[in-house]
Amino acid sequence: MSAIIIDGKATSLKLKNKISQRVASLASKGIIPGLAVVLIGDNPASHTYVKNKKKTCEALGMRSDLLQFPETLQEDQLLEVISGLNHDPEIHGILVQLPLPAHIDEFNVILAIDPEKDVDGFHPISVGNMMIGREAFLPCTPHGIMKLLEEYDIDPAGKHAVVIGRSNIVGKPAGQLLLQRDATVTFCHSKTIGLADYTRQADILISAVGRAKFLGKEFIKPGAVVIDVGMNRDDEGKLCGDVDFEDVLETASHVTPVPGGVGPMTIAMLMENTLLSAEKGLAETK
């Protein structure tokens, strides 16, 4: 039996339809959700991602401000830009596109964003609230993964989830959200010895490694749900994930493709966070 292909594009479209209805309802009360995206430097992938964010905002009736700066922008200048956005009442969400140039300290930048506008969910206050299960902006990629599991009726409760990768953006929060849904979670990473011994025990396997087609069927437990967060280029320069998609099809029960799996969900969840921030602002003025 071939695995069910988890369609992130279709799922994100469904979600975006619902978001656009809520945006219209907010607009009828005079509020347009506004997202500011700050982009520094010339990273081609980052340019593509921010372009997609802007396009999506506009398609959903939201405002999108793209603030672009050269690679030479200094950290104190960036902090000033963020401070201005923190005080702009028409901006409900602030996102600084990562990665940043090496001379800028990522943590200082994240810390400068008002947690009320932290639609990336990277601020320590957002992370802390998420950790203890309080209301928080959830980081978009892990939240998108949870939405995909929900859409395909995959309940993490009682399952063994193995997360490969321990980044603050994907690996750690993905494991945390799975734990909150009662999965038993194992983290693997670059120093894990005998990776396949762990992954072959996974009912749900999340890979955020960044190595093209690295995970073949020998890493997969029969019937496992395989979620691929990798965004790599293969030998021919074609976009691909961490998972050797064709190879695992006969072993996994479900698998996300790259492109068209987790990626589109990341942007949809960003839209939802921006909308939530605007809705919250309205509720607080009442």
Ligand SMILES: Nc1nc2c(c(=O)[nH]1)N[C@@H](CN(C=O)c1ccc(C(=O)N[C@@H](CCC(=O)O)C(=O)O)cc1)CN2
């Ligand atoms: N401030 C942030 N920076 C970065 C984040 C983030 O969540 N916040 N995540 C990634 C990049 N990213 C969003 O910013 C992102 C990556 C990929 C996709 C996506 O839709 N991918 C498509 C393929 C796109 C292509 O053709 O190149 C897919 O998988 O189908 C969306 C968002 C790092 N930086």
